[in-house]
Amino acid sequence: MRTDQRITTAMTELLRRQGYAATGIQQLAEASGAPVGSIYHHFKGGKRAVAHRALEESGAAYLELLVLLLGRYDDPVAGIEGVFADAAETIESTGWANLCPVGTVLGEVADVEPELRAAGDRVIASWIEAGTEHYERCGLSGPDARSFVYALVAGLEGAFILARAQRSREPLLAAGRVLAGSLAALLATARPG
Amino acid sequence: MRTDQRITTAMTELLRRQGYAATGIQQLAEASGAPVGSIYHHFKGGKRAVAHRALEESGAAYLELLVLLLGRYDDPVAGIEGVFADAAETIESTGWANLCPVGTVLGEVADVEPELRAAGDRVIASWIEAGTEHYERCGLSGPDARSFVYALVAGLEGAFILARAQRSREPLLAAGRVLAGSLAALLATARPG
DNA sequence: GTCTATACACAGATAGAC
DNA sequence: GTCTATCTGTGTATAGAC
Numbered sequence: 099m100r101t102d103q104r105i106t107t108a109m110t111e112l113l114r115r116q117g118y119a120a121t122g123i124q125q126l127a128e129a130s131g132a133p134v135g136s137i138y139h140h141f142k143g144g145k146r147a148v149a150h151r152a153l154e155e156s157g158a159a160y161l162e163l164l165v166l167l168l169g170r171y172d173d174p175v176a177g178i179e180g181v182f183a184d185a186a187e188t189i190e191s192t193g194w195a196n197l198c199p200v201g202t203v204l205g206e207v208a209d210v211e212p213e214l215r216a217a218g219d220r221v222i223a224s225w226i227e228a229g230t231e232h233y234e235r236c237g238l239s240g241p242d243a244r245s246f247v248y249a250l251v252a253g254l255e256g257a258f259i260l261a262r263a264q265r266s267r268e269p270l271l272a273a274g275r276v277l278a279g280s281l282a283a284l285l286a287t288a289r290p291g
Numbered sequence: 292m293r294t295d296q297r298i299t300t301a302m303t304e305l306l307r308r309q310g311y312a313a314t315g316i317q318q319l320a321e322a323s324g325a326p327v328g329s330i331y332h333h334f335k336g337g338k339r340a341v342a343h344r345a346l347e348e349s350g351a352a353y354l355e356l357l358v359l360l361l362g363r364y365d366d367p368v369a370g371i372e373g374v375f376a377d378a379a380e381t382i383e384s385t386g387w388a389n390l391c392p393v394g395t396v397l398g399e400v401a402d403v404e405p406e407l408r409a410a411g412d413r414v415i416a417s418w419i420e421a422g423t424e425h426y427e428r429c430g431l432s433g434p435d436a437r438s439f440v441y442a443l444v445a446g447l448e449g450a451f452i453l454a455r456a457q458r459s460r461e462p463l464l465a466a467g468r469v470l471a472g473s474l475a476a477l478l479a480t481a482r483p484g
Numbered sequence: 485g486t487c488t489a490t491a492c493a494c495a496g497a498t499a500g501a502c
Numbered sequence: 503g504t505c506t507a508t509c510t511g512t513g514t515a516t517a518g519a520c
Contacts, residue, residue: 124496135499259397269445279473327487333485
């Protein structure tokens with residue numbers, strides 16, 4: 099694997115576990131196997147630039163994953179419960195590590211790192227757009243689809259936090275159940291009968 | 292105001308804005324007006340102890356606030372939309388600062404600060420318990436109430452992140468709309484007719 | 485209980501040999 | 503493109519005068 103890719107991947111993992119501020123260049127060097135000088139060679143902007151790349155990469159990966167997971171079932175309602183159940187299983191099996199560095203980092207730096215906030219903004223916008231199209235194809239109106247996707251992403255990110263804090267799958271399973279019910283109700287009114 | 296209270300209050304504000312790792316003792320001293328030595332005098336455990344206290348205090352404050360806001364309307368569904376609308380207005384008027392230091396800090400330190408994670412766990416448990424009782428009184432079954440409260444708290448925390456990242460009220464308003472609809476559906480099946 | 489000075493480790497970043 | 507040594511600032515924490 100190329101050096102810059104190894105650095106980005108290591109950064110993603112560190113952001114997941116401990117966030118942006120607590121992650122040091124030295125630690126990144128150890129985790130990636132690349133010496134400090136190499137990091138600055140590949141990323142002129144230093145730590146911030148590496149994090150920027152890591153957010154973009156994670157954002158794109160989750161965009162693919164989300165669409166894949168949601169489309170896995172014929173029934174959209176089952177798809178929602180499936181996504182949350184999968185997340186619950188994964189998060190426990192990783193020892194309650196965060197699944198999404200984007201949410202963690204944005205919560206931490208949105209007020210103090212304009213560049214990273216803007217990168218996260220673009221990532222989230224891409225999720226909302228793709229999700230909205232997905233649920234429009236399922237039969238929801240544009241506004242309903244968009245609202246539901248915001249609730250879905252917010253519910254996922256929030257439930258990640260609760261699940262990690264409580265070391266329990268319950269927050270994810272509960273949020274999935276409620277959002278699945280919500281989608282069922284929206285679909286029922288959208289295509290009555 | 293007492294010195295230890297000033298320190299705790301300043302820490303809460305700093306945690307909100309920039310999280311735990313990025314907040315230094317020196318910065319806390321400046322923000323609180325108390326010199327470094329006084330911080331260590333009042334909080335033997337240093338930075339971690341101050342953050343611990345700040346989380347407990349914020350948790351208790353939000354417990355009161357949440358119950359107050361939810362009970363403000365006779366109609367529980369209107370209460371949900373009211374909470375999210377209020378949050379949207381407040382978050383914008385503060386320049387997109389985080390409203391809840393608990394979520395931010397937990398996302399950042401859950402894997403690396405066991406003491407703070409445990410403190411946050413207790414705070415969240417207190418929210419879930421109080422919220423569950425509230426919605427049981429509204430007519431939901433115990434399991435439905437508990438699931439809905441998890442979805443509610445997760446939706447709030449997640450929407451805070453999205454709203455700050457996008458500098459938009461839309462995530463909060465959208466999540467509120469969806470969760471209000473979800474509660475309406477749950478109430479309709481709980482007390483038919 | 486308040487405040488200053490300081491110890492010691494480590495941060496991010498850079499220069500320059502290889 | 504890789505790696506080492508190092509610069510400068512800041513981090514947490516403490517000792518001890520007041």
